[in-house]
Amino acid sequence: MVAGLTIGKSAPSLVDALRAMEFGKGSQVNIPIAVLIWLMIIPMMMKVDFGAIREVGKKPRELLVTLFVNWLVKPFSMAIYQPAVSAVHGVDPNFLFVATSQGLLGQ
Numbered sequence: 754m755v756a757g758l759t760i761g762k763s764a765p766s767l768v769d770a771l772r773a774m775e776f777g778k779g780s781q782v783n784i785p786i787a788v789l790i791w792l793m794i795i796p797m798m799m800k801v802d803f804g805a806i807r808e809v810g811k812k813p814r815e816l817l818v819t820l821f822v823n824w825l826v827k828p829f830s831m832a833i834y835q836p837a838v839s840a841v842h843g844v845d846p847n848f849l850f851v852a853t854s855q856g857l858l859g860q
Contacts (some may be wrong), residue, residue: 761768780830809816 771785772783776782776784776787
């Protein structure tokens with residue numbers, strides 16, 4: 754996020770060029786973001802033991818912790834985080850959180 758903010762402040766034309774790279778006009782699917790997400794996810798997918806998925810039901814604790822964090826903790830922490838970011842950067846509070854990952858708050 755810090756890198757995105759720094760790039761957004763120091764090279765706004767670069768951010769505009771990156772933002773313009775979409776899978777079709779108006780699709781709102783950004784190619785650089787899609788590529789970076791896949792680069793982040795593929796190593797984890799390669800290490801998945803698909804045979805062990807059948808064993809998940811025998812030890813549900815890990816799955817329940819993951820579900821709890823992803824569906825209860827994170828949404829509320831982001832709801833608390835958004836007004837703080839909006840206030841510091843003078844951004845409309847309704848602005849999407851995707852802006853932090855794309856460096857849009859730096860403009």
